[in-house]
Amino acid sequence: MRMPDDLHTTARGQRLPRTERRAQLLEAALRVFTENGYHQAAMDDIAARARVSKPVLYQHFPGKLELYLALIDRHASELERLVRDALALGDNKTRIRTMVAAYFDFVGHEGAAFRLIFESDLANEPEVRSRLDQIVLTCAEAMAGIIRDETELGQEEAVMIGVGLVGLAQTTARHWLSHGDTISKETATRITGALIRRGIAGFPAVSRGEAADGRESTVSPAG
Incomplete structure (x- = not known):
């Protein structure tokens, strides 16, 4: 047989x-x-x-498209896991630093997969576009938890800011991948994390209580 x-x-x-x-x-x-x-x-x-x-x-x-989609799903799941794990750690400053490091680690170890996901020449294909958008949304929703902890923004606003911050991490990681000989990963990660923290700090946070005179007081987010 x-x-x-x-x-x-x-x-x-x-x-x-x-x-x-x-x-x-x-x-x-x-x-x-x-x-x-x-x-x-x-x-x-x-x-x-x-x-x-x-x-x-x-x-x-x-077919070729099914093979391409399977590749995106495989590596997107790994990136999403890294981001979720990072955002489950310690205080918010630690979470942001670790989340940024997760993107740079993914780029460093999975450079080909990173290019497949974020530099796809098939991005206008509806099934591919849907998966790529979902990757960003999943990571942004995870980031939104930090944003809501630190600011007075609602969920939808926090997700929108999260999309921008995830895009920042992606873009700087991609830049570092091409210019790693001129800037170390440690420096790039530190600068990117600081930029994200300062961005969140631009939105005043509502205090968990009220000021003594009955007015809502604000606190500066951790930076």
């Missing part, structure tokens, strides 16, 4: 489980997409990079 293609043995004579084969294909696709761009990449190229036949590739992904 013929062995299914995705269970063909490896060079060491061991079968490659389906999950490992999928990971192998995604890694090959990431390299081809980032090197050639979506439109110039071909399924033949991806299969060749993964050292599998094209039928094996189609067993896992019915």
Whole structure:
């Protein structure tokens, strides 16, 4: 009986489980997409990079768009996890510093994936655009928790500011990726975090109580 293609043995004579084969294909696709761009990449190229036949590739992904979307989902989930974990730590100053560091770490370790997500040449494709927008929104909603803790802004206002601050972290991280030889990651992270904290501090926070004369008092957000 013929062995299914995705269970063909490896060079060491061991079968490659389906999950490992999928990971192998995604890694090959990431390299081809980032090197050639979506439109110039071909399924033949991806299969060749993964050292599998094209039928094996189609067993896992019915088309190039589905493969591209799977890549975005995979790496977006990792970035969202890093940001959420960062924003669950300590005081707000620590959360902001750690969130910024998460973006720079993601860029440093996953540069190709970062470009795939934030420099996509398929950004106008509705399914891709929807996923890219969701990444920003998810991270901005996490950031909105800090903003509401520190300011008198409501949820929708805090999310809008969060979108801007997440965009700041993304943009500075992308700049650092291209200019890492002129500025250290530590310096870039520190400057970006300070800028975000000062931006939040521009919105006076309502005191948890009231002033002695009955008027609402304000406190300056942590900076």
